[in-house]
Amino acid sequence: MTVPIAPGLLVAADPFRSVSPGKGVPYGMTMWFQVHADHLGRIQPLGKWSSCKNLGLKINTEPVKEGARYDQPRFVPTAVTYNDIVLERAMERSEATTVRTWLEQVVAGWVTSPDGGAPTGYRGTTVVIRLFSALEKSPGGSSNEVARWELRNVYPVAWSGPQFDSRSGAVAMETLTLAHNGFLNAGAMVTAKPVGNQKAVEGRVKLTRKDTEEVLELQYQPSDLDMEKTVTIQDGNKGTTYVLNEQVITPGKLNFGFTAQVEGAAAVSRVTKLLLDWLEPITPPSPAPASNTWVSAQPGGRTKPGRGLAPPPKAEPKANSAQPKVLLLQVGVGTGSITRDVIIKQANTKFTRFTTTGVPSRASISLKFEEAPKPLPGTNPTSGGPPGSTVHTITEGDSLARIAHDTYGSPGTWREIAERNGIDDPLRLRNGTALFLPGG
Numbered sequence: 001m002t003v004p005i006a007p008g009l010l011v012a013a014d015p016f017r018s019v020s021p022g023k024g025v026p027y028g029m030t031m032w033f034q035v036h037a038d039h040l041g042r043i044q045p046l047g048k049w050s051s052c053k054n055l056g057l058k059i060n061t062e063p064v065k066e067g068a069r070y071d072q073p074r075f076v077p078t079a080v081t082y083n084d085i086v087l088e089r090a091m092e093r094s095e096a097t098t099v100r101t102w103l104e105q106v107v108a109g110w111v112t113s114p115d116g117g118a119p120t121g122y123r124g125t126t127v128v129i130r131l132f133s134a135l136e137k138s139p140g141g142s143s144n145e146v147a148r149w150e151l152r153n154v155y156p157v158a159w160s161g162p163q164f165d166s167r168s169g170a171v172a173m174e175t176l177t178l179a180h181n182g183f184l185n186a187g188a189m190v191t192a193k194p195v196g197n198q199k200a201v202e203g204r205v206k207l208t209r210k211d212t213e214e215v216l217e218l219q220y221q222p223s224d225l226d227m228e229k230t231v232t233i234q235d236g237n238k239g240t241t242y243v244l245n246e247q248v249i250t251p252g253k254l255n256f257g258f259t260a261q262v263e264g265a266a267a268v269s270r271v272t273k274l275l276l277d278w279l280e281p282i283t284p285p286s287p288a289p290a291s292n293t294w295v296s297a298q299p300g301g302r303t304k305p306g307r308g309l310a311p312p313p314k315a316e317p318k319a320n321s322a323q324p325k326v327l328l329l330q331v332g333v334g335t336g337s338i339t340r341d342v343i344i345k346q347a348n349t350k351f352t353r354f355t356t357t358g359v360p361s362r363a364s365i366s367l368k369f370e371e372a373p374k375p376l377p378g379t380n381p382t383s384g385g386p387p388g389s390t391v392h393t394i395t396e397g398d399s400l401a402r403i404a405h406d407t408y409g410s411p412g413t414w415r416e417i418a419e420r421n422g423i424d425d426p427l428r429l430r431n432g433t434a435l436f437l438p439g440g
Contacts, residue, residue: 026133028146035087036128037102037154047095052129054083055149057182084157085129085178090171091162099176103156115265116353116361124153127178151180205260206330209278210341216274219267222258225331227338229254254371256329256342265361268351272363275347281322326372342369392435400426407437 035049058081063073129149136144157179162172207216232250262271324343331338346368353362392403400414418426421435
C-alpha cells in the first residue's frame with residue numbers, strides 16, 4: 001500500500017502500524033450494515049436488507065471554452081447529483097408489511113391528497129444507512145460503527161416484488177428504490193456570515209404590491225432569470241451625448257423574465273388570482289357630474305338655476321388614464337440581490353396536475369416584467385411633472401389650442417401651457433413630446 005505525500009513522491013505505509021498487537025484494523029464490512037427510516041413519526045428499522053447498492057454522488061460540471069487555451073476547456077460545477085439507493089432482501093411477513101404501509105402513506109399523502117401537492121402532502125423522510133466493522137465494541141463502550149449516511153428527503157420511487165415460478169424453489173425477493181436529496185452536510189462547510197441583521201434564509205423570488213403590500217413569495221427559486229435592456233443610439237444634434245456626435249434616442253427599459261412552478265391546489269389558486277388582479281390596471285374614479293346651477297352675470301349676482309354664464313364643460317375621463325399596478329421585485333437577499341420596482345407585462349400559466357376533484361394543483365407560470373418608470377426629482381409622483389400637473393403626450397394632429405380646450409374648456413389657455421413647457425413656437429409640436437398640464 002502506498003500513500004501520496006507530495007507530487008511525484010510516494011512512500012510505503014503500514015496500515016497496521018498504529019494497531020496494538022493482537023488487535024485488527026476496524027475495517028467496514030460490506031455484510032454488516034443497517035437501514036433505518038423515520039417511519040410514522042419515529043425512527044425505527046425499515047427491516048433487514050441483504051444488499052444496498054448505488055450509494056454515491058456525482059459533482060456535475062460543464063466546460064467553458066477560453067481563448068488561447070487549446071489543450072482543454074475549463075470546468076465549472078453545475079450541480080451535485082446523488083444516485084438512487086436500491087435495497088434488496090428476502091420477503092418476510094412483518095417487514096414486507098412495514099414497507100407496504102410506508103408506500104401507502106406516500107401515496108395517500110402525495111399522490112391522492114386533497115391539496116394534490118407536496119406543501120401539504122408527503123414531504124419525504126430521513127433514512128440512515130450505517131456500516132459496521134467486524135470487531136467487537138471497544139472496552140470503553142464505543143461503537144464499532146465505521147461510517148453512516150443520513151439521506152435527506154427520501155422518496156420511495158420504485159418497488160418490485162418477486163417473480164413467481166412454481167418450478168423454482170428460490171426465495172422470494174423484493175426490491176425498494178429510494179430517491180433522496182443527498183447525505184453531504186455541505187451547509188456546515190460554509191463560513192460566510194450574514195451581513196448586518198440579515199438572516200440566513202433561503203432567498204426565493206418575492207413580489208410585493210407597493211400600494212397594498214400584498215406579498216407573493218415563490219415556493220421554489222427559478223432555475224434561470226432573464227434580464228434585458230436595449231438602448232437606441234444614433235448621430236444627431238439633440239439628446240444625451242454618450243460620445244461625440246452620438247445621442248440616445250430611446251433610453252430603453254429594463255425587462256425581467258422567469259418561469260416558476262407552484263405546487264398545491266391552495267397555492268395555485270392564490271397565485272393565479274393574485275397575478276390576474278395585479279395585471280388589471282388601476283382605473284381612476286369617474287369625475288363628479290357637472291352642476292346644473294349657473295352663475296349670474298349681474299354685478300353682485302346670485303346663483304340661480306338656468307340663467308347667467310354657461311357652466312364649465314363636463315369633465316370627461318381621459319383616454320388611457322388607467323395606471324398599471326407597481327410591484328417590488330426581490331431576487332435573493334443581501335449583497336448582490338436584485339431589487340426593482342416593476343410592472344407585470346405578461347403572465348402565462350400552464351396547469352400540469354389536478355386533484356381527484358379536478359382542481360388544478362400544479363402550475364408552471366412564465367412571468368415577464370418591465371421596470372416601472374421613476375418620477376423626476378421635484379415632480380408630481382403620479383404624472384412625472386411639476387406638482388399639481390398631469391402629462392399629455394403629443395400625437396399626430398395635436399395643437400396647443402385643442403389640448404387647452406380639452407383640458408380646461410377654453411382654447412385661450414394655450415399660452416399657460418406653452419410657458420410652462422418652454423414652447424416658443426406653438427405651431428411646431430414634435431410627436432412623442434410630453435407636455436406638463438398645470439392643474440390638468
